[in-house]
Amino acid sequence: xxxxxxxxxxxxxxxxxxxxxxxxxxxxxxxxxxxxxxxxxxxxxxxxxxxxxxxxxxxxxxxxxxxxxxxxxxxxxxxxxxxxxxxxxxxxxxxxxxxxxxxxxxxxxxxxxxxxxxxxxxxxxxxxxxxxxxxxxxxxxxxxxxxxxxxxxxxxxxxxxxxxxxxxxxxxxxxxxxxxxxxxxxxxxxxxxxxxxxxxxxxxxxxxxxxxxxxxxxx
Amino acid sequence: xxxxxxxxxxxxxxxxxxxxxxxxxxxxxxxxxxxxxxxxxxxxxxxxxxxxxxxxxxxxxxxxxxxxxxxxxxxxxxxxxxxxxxxxxxxxxxxxxxxxxxxxxxxxxxxxxxxxxxxxxxxxxxxxxxxxxxxxxxxxxxxxxxxxxxxxxxxxxxxxxxxxxxxxxxxxxxxxxxxxxxxxxxxxxxxxxxxxxxxxxxxxxxxxxxxxxxxxxxx
Amino acid sequence: xxxxxxxxxxxxxxxxxxxxxxxxxxxxxxxxxxxxxxxxxxxxxxxxxxxxxxxxxxxxxxxxxxxxxxxxxxxxxxxxxxxxxxxxxxxxxxxxxxxxxxxxxxxxxxxxxxxxxxxxxxxxxxxxxxxxxxxxxxxxxxxxxxxxxxxxxxxxxxxxxxxxxxxxxxxxxxxxxxxxxxxxxxxxxxxxxxxxxxxxxxxxxxxxxxxxxxxxxxx
Amino acid sequence: xxxxxxxxxxxxxxxxxxxxxxxxxxxxxxxxxxxxxxxxxxxxxxxxxxxxxxxxxxxxxxxxxxxxxxxxxxxxxxxxxxxxxxxxxxxxxxxxxxxxxxxxxxxxxxxxxxxxxxxxxxxxxxxxxxxxxxxxxxxxxxxxxxxxxxxxxxxxxxxxxxxxxxxxxxxxxxxxxxxxxxxxxxxxxxxxxxxxxxxxxxxxxxxxxxxxxxxxxxx
DNA sequence: CATGAATGAGTATTCATTCAT
DNA sequence: TATGAATGAATACTCATTCAT
Numbered sequence: 001x002x003x004x005x006x007x008x009x010x011x012x013x014x015x016x017x018x019x020x021x022x023x024x025x026x027x028x029x030x031x032x033x034x035x036x037x038x039x040x041x042x043x044x045x046x047x048x049x050x051x052x053x054x055x056x057x058x059x060x061x062x063x064x065x066x067x068x069x070x071x072x073x074x075x076x077x078x079x080x081x082x083x084x085x086x087x088x089x090x091x092x093x094x095x096x097x098x099x100x101x102x103x104x105x106x107x108x109x110x111x112x113x114x115x116x117x118x119x120x121x122x123x124x125x126x127x128x129x130x131x132x133x134x135x136x137x138x139x140x141x142x143x144x145x146x147x148x149x150x151x152x153x154x155x156x157x158x159x160x161x162x163x164x165x166x167x168x169x170x171x172x173x174x175x176x177x178x179x180x181x182x183x184x185x186x187x188x189x190x191x192x193x194x195x196x197x198x199x200x201x202x203x204x205x206x207x208x209x210x211x212x213x214x215x216x217x218x219x
Numbered sequence: 220x221x222x223x224x225x226x227x228x229x230x231x232x233x234x235x236x237x238x239x240x241x242x243x244x245x246x247x248x249x250x251x252x253x254x255x256x257x258x259x260x261x262x263x264x265x266x267x268x269x270x271x272x273x274x275x276x277x278x279x280x281x282x283x284x285x286x287x288x289x290x291x292x293x294x295x296x297x298x299x300x301x302x303x304x305x306x307x308x309x310x311x312x313x314x315x316x317x318x319x320x321x322x323x324x325x326x327x328x329x330x331x332x333x334x335x336x337x338x339x340x341x342x343x344x345x346x347x348x349x350x351x352x353x354x355x356x357x358x359x360x361x362x363x364x365x366x367x368x369x370x371x372x373x374x375x376x377x378x379x380x381x382x383x384x385x386x387x388x389x390x391x392x393x394x395x396x397x398x399x400x401x402x403x404x405x406x407x408x409x410x411x412x413x414x415x416x417x418x419x420x421x422x423x424x425x426x427x428x429x430x431x432x433x434x435x436x437x438x
Numbered sequence: 439x440x441x442x443x444x445x446x447x448x449x450x451x452x453x454x455x456x457x458x459x460x461x462x463x464x465x466x467x468x469x470x471x472x473x474x475x476x477x478x479x480x481x482x483x484x485x486x487x488x489x490x491x492x493x494x495x496x497x498x499x500x501x502x503x504x505x506x507x508x509x510x511x512x513x514x515x516x517x518x519x520x521x522x523x524x525x526x527x528x529x530x531x532x533x534x535x536x537x538x539x540x541x542x543x544x545x546x547x548x549x550x551x552x553x554x555x556x557x558x559x560x561x562x563x564x565x566x567x568x569x570x571x572x573x574x575x576x577x578x579x580x581x582x583x584x585x586x587x588x589x590x591x592x593x594x595x596x597x598x599x600x601x602x603x604x605x606x607x608x609x610x611x612x613x614x615x616x617x618x619x620x621x622x623x624x625x626x627x628x629x630x631x632x633x634x635x636x637x638x639x640x641x642x643x644x645x646x647x648x649x650x651x652x653x654x655x656x657x
Numbered sequence: 658x659x660x661x662x663x664x665x666x667x668x669x670x671x672x673x674x675x676x677x678x679x680x681x682x683x684x685x686x687x688x689x690x691x692x693x694x695x696x697x698x699x700x701x702x703x704x705x706x707x708x709x710x711x712x713x714x715x716x717x718x719x720x721x722x723x724x725x726x727x728x729x730x731x732x733x734x735x736x737x738x739x740x741x742x743x744x745x746x747x748x749x750x751x752x753x754x755x756x757x758x759x760x761x762x763x764x765x766x767x768x769x770x771x772x773x774x775x776x777x778x779x780x781x782x783x784x785x786x787x788x789x790x791x792x793x794x795x796x797x798x799x800x801x802x803x804x805x806x807x808x809x810x811x812x813x814x815x816x817x818x819x820x821x822x823x824x825x826x827x828x829x830x831x832x833x834x835x836x837x838x839x840x841x842x843x844x845x846x847x848x849x850x851x852x853x854x855x856x857x858x859x860x861x862x863x864x865x866x867x868x869x870x871x872x873x874x875x876x
Numbered sequence: 877c878a879t880g881a882a883t884g885a886g887t888a889t890t891c892a893t894t895c896a897t
Numbered sequence: 898t899a900t901g902a903a904t905g906a907a908t909a910c911t912c913a914t915t916c917a918t
Contacts, residue, residue, distance in 0.1 A: 037342060037343070037345065038342075039258055039343075042890085042891065042892090043891080043892065043893090044891080044892095044901095047901095052899080052900085053899060053900040053901055054892090054893090054900080054901065055893095055894085055895085055898095055899065055900050055901065056898085056899055056900070058892090058893070058894085059898075059899075062893095063892080063893080064891095064892060064893090094424075094428070116345070119338060119341050119342050120342055122338050122342075122401060123256060123257075123338050123339055123341075123342030123343070124256070124258075124342070126256065126335070130402075131401050131402070133401075134398075134401055134402040137402070138402075155425055155427070156424070156425055156427075156428050157423050157424060157425060157428075158421070158422075158423055158424065158425055160417065160418075160423075164414045164417070164418060165418060165423045167395075167398075167404075167406075167411075167414065168391060168414065168415055168418040168419070169423075170394070170398070171390075171391050171392075171393075171394030171395040171398055171415075172387055172390050172391040172394055173390075173394065174390075174393075174394035174397065174398060175389070175390030175391055175392065175393035175394030175395070175397070176386075176387075176390040176394070178393065178394070178397070179353075179386075179389070179390055179393060182341060182350050182352075182353055183350070183353040183356070183357075185386075187386075192386075195383045195386065195387065196387055196390075198379065198383070199379075199383060199384060199387040199419065199422070200387070200418065200422060200423060201422050201423060201424045201428075201429070202377070202422040202424060202429050203377075203418070203419060203420050203421040203422030204376050204377055204379075204384045204388075204419060204420060205313075205375070205376060205377065205420045205421060206374055206375055206376060206377055207426075208374070208375075209313065209375050209376075209420075210420070210421050261907095261908070261909085262908090262909070262910085263884095263908090263909095266884095271882075271883085272882060272883040272884055273883080273884065273909095273910085274881095274882065274883050274884065274910090274911085274912085275881080275882055275883070277909095277910065277911080278881070278882075281910095282909080282910080283909065283910090475780060475781070475783065476780075477696055477781075480886095480887070480888090481887090481888070481889085482887090482888095482905095485905095490903075490904085491903060491904040491905055492888095492889090492904080492905065493889090493890085493891085493902095493903065493904050493905065494902080494903055494904070496888095496889070496890080497902070497903075500889095501888080501889080502887095502888065502889090532862075532866070554783070557776060557779050557780050558780055560776050560780075560839060561694060561695075561776050561777055561779075561780030561781070562694070562696075562780070564694065564773070569839050569840070571839075572836075572839055572840040575840075576840075593863055593865070594862070594863055594865075594866050595861050595862060595863060595866075596859070596860075596861055596862065596863055598855065598856075598861075602852045602855070602856060603856060603861045605833075605836075605842075605844075605849075605852065606829055606852065606853055606856040606857070607861075608832070608836070609828075609829050609830075609831075609832030609833040609836055609853075610825060610828050610829040610832055611828075611832065612828075612831075612832035612835065612836060613827070613828030613829055613830065613831035613832030613833070613835070614824075614825075614828040614832070616831065616832070616835070617791075617824075617827070617828055617831060620779060620788050620790075620791055621787075621788070621791040621794070621795075623824075625824075630824075633821045633824065633825065634825055634828075636817065636821070637817075637821060637822060637825040637857065637860070638825070638856065638860060638861060639860050639861060639862045639866075639867070640815070640860040640862060640867050641815075641856070641857060641858050641859040641860030642814050642815055642817075642822045642826075642857060642858060643751075643813070643814060643815065643858045643859060644812055644813055644814060644815055646812070646813075647751070647813050647814075647858075648858070648859050699911085699912065699913090700912080700913065700914090701880095701912080701913095704880095709878080709879085710878060710879040710880055711879080711880065711913090711914090712878060712879050712880065712914095712915085712916085713877085713878055713879070715913090715914070715915085716877075716878075719914095720913080720914080721912095721913060721914090
């Protein structure tokens with residue numbers, strides 16, 4: 001009643017309600033899109049799962065495509081948020097890196113459906129849209145680059161271009177979560193995080209082999 | 220020419236021709252499936268690009284799905300073959316690993332369409348089929364595991380479980396080729412191979428930091 | 439008008455309308471299926487004849503096959519109803535038989551399309567479905583058998599197994615309506631009914647020949 | 658070798674062989690068309706069952722339709738022949754009628770597939786062709802009409818128009834064989850023939866009821 | 877004569893989107 | 898606002914027929 005007063009009669013518009021509805025729709029849509037794929041998903045099924053009419057979905061999202069892309073976007077925002085939470089309180093920069101890796105793996109462990117959505121997005125909209133994942137990645141990378149730069153300056157990381165490190169780490173993580181889902185890898189995300197940090201931090205070579213080796217050297 | 224005589228008269232069956240036709244169809248199909256996606260691909264378009272009738276495609280592959288999966292399989296066989304060629308002549312095992320990484324990246328650099336096919340396969344057939352990529356990966360991994368085992372024994376690789384190394388390396392490569400295509404990364408495959416080998420072999424930490432650090436340590 | 443209120447807002451569901459629509463669709467479908475045959479019928483043509491979209495047809499009947507079979511069933515229900523109406527008020531059992539024969543012939547005279555549908559059903563669905571005609575026939579035959587039994591008891595019909603009479607009469611009627619349509623017989627249904635009743639009631643032999651003759655007798 | 662001499666080289670044309678081939682094709686086609694239906698029959702399947710190439714079928718019958726119609730025609734010729742054989746030696750005209758009825762039922766008992774072909778013909782070619790069955794029927798009816806005329810003259814059959822008798826009898830037979838096949842009636846053809854002859858010859862009424870009754874009389 | 881590779885016309889069904897109620 | 902009835906575009910696959918060998 002004491003919501004924003006409305007001069008005449010009719011429904012008061014409640015933006016809270018609208019947002020809650022949108023959020024419910026996105027949650028339902030995410031899990032259905034992930035479960036059966038974008039093309040195979042009938043908007044009617046999403047409506048049914050929410051016990052609303054199909055038209056109602058269209059009141060909130062003007063097309064199936066918009067609904068799907070909003071679902072992906074919501075997931076990426078959640079990932080970003082989770083990583084921020086997991087790293088902002090960590091003191092030591094190296095630990096921050098490790099914590100970020102762990103949070104990343106944990107998120108996809110808990111939200112396997114996001115991997116499906118990323119795949120579906122690429123499969124269906126390859127020509128129409130830069131993958132949302134990479135949009136978010138780019139927008140976040142600067143922060144990490146600063147961190148790495150400082151560590152190199154401090155002599156805690158090797159003096160190689162930081163982009164090289166960033167690329168390898170992000171490729172590894174990206175590959176890891178896809179492989180987890182597609183090949184059904186069983187390792188817990190905690191162990192997986194430790195393993196990745198170990199290799200990425202220290203490499204696979206014994207100290208004695210870490211000399212001047214270059215790709216293709218036979219000496 | 221002197222093909223096996225037919226029982227009666229008639230049109231001779233030439234298995235050579237059949238194979239050549241199949242191969243042509245797969246090549247055309249691969250590039251079109253990759254370019255526009257599985258669902259968006261009209262089999263008529265593949266037929267047109269070969270200047271044959273649609274029925275001819277169906278003589279060789281009994282469904283669009285079979286044709287697609289055969290295209291993926293052909294690509295994976297080519298990848299396997301390329302890696303074999305690139306590594307079999309290399310003497311030193313560490314160089315063999317490096318050569319394998321390089322060959323992998325080179326293959327996808329030259330066959331970007333295969334990344335698209337792998338995505339499409341997963342997007343369309345997630346419930347019906349184990350991804351072909353991972354089938355091939357599993358069938359090849361043993362050979363690599365043997366190599367790594369020996370290197371650990373010889374004290375050339377660190378004494379960590381080889382599966383940990385194999386996982387991180389294969390995740391990195393998988394992530395790298397996807398990122399290359401999806402985010403339009405520009406690095407040449409040679410440089411990328413060197414960068415990955417460098418990090419994976421030596422890690423990112425300065426020697427001084429390579430001590431007992433564990434995930435989440437703050438000491 | 440005052441249809442049951444919907445839970446929420448929205449488009450009311452009117453079962454009356456739904457039934458009327460179904461009936462209209464079945465009527466249109468019957469005549470088109472009969473006119474051009476099941477296979478040759480494009481569902482679009484049925485939709486066009488009703489000035490609705492093709493999707494609308496599929497809202498009411500989930501497949502062309504279902505629509506067709508429902509059309510046949512509707513026809514058989516009408517036949518059953520017509521015969522019931524025509525016979526229930528008739529006093530004398532022999533007249534009831536005659537009235538049934540007449541009603542049967544009249545129905546197919548007025549609904550020649552039903553013959554076509556019965557043919558189409560058998561031609562297209564021979565392995566999937568017992569012909570609807572014979573399902574209805576079986577479900578109605580008991581009533582007639584009772585009538586004949588009583589007439590034999592009363593000494594008004596000859597003392598031969600009633601199934602023999604029922605078979606011959608039903609074969610004759612079935613054969614008659616098919617022949618009418620397929621060979622374009624011109625006789626009016628009234629005359630045809632009288633002719634059939636005459637022969638079936640009295641036979642073709644002169645009294646003098648009605649003795650002990652058996653099939654193949656030469657005496 | 659001493660077949661019609663052929664001036665130069667090349668194959669001598671052997672009309673015997675040609676006829677035998679045609680006959681084999683028709684036999685195979687009849688049973689396949691009957692088993693799966695005209696539309697569902699793939700000409701390739703007929704070719705396979707004969708172990709010849711598909712093109713060979715087309716050398717003998719220029720289209721699937723021609724092949725089908727020739728199959729029907731062959732069947733009707735066989736029926737005609739069978740009835741002729743069964744009746745020509747019979748002395749007494751009434752016995753001739755009975756023998757014809759019996760032969761008709763026997764033929765379809767042994768050639769159930771012909772019923773299917775007649776159905777298929779009507780279903781597929783209703784607008785293009787008078788049913789072959791009725792063409793044959795018309796061409797044979799005169800002979801029977803003569804027989805009946807004479808029997809009426811001789812006072813052995815009742816003095817009703819012979820066409821009335823012919824119609825009822827042919828309708829009954831036609832209905833009987835269809836019902837046998839479609840409803841799976843079990844009666845042997847011999848018994849069925851006796852039953853039909855009994856009713857058609859003598860009618861169902863007791864003598865006392867055979868008076869002046871007309872359709873719909875209630876007196 | 878016989879063959880079978882090649883062809884391409886023809887069609888049922890789904891489902892995103894609209895809009896009257 | 899919410900609904901769901903109506904719509905029609907879009908698409909894989911079959912198989913009769915042809916004709917080079």
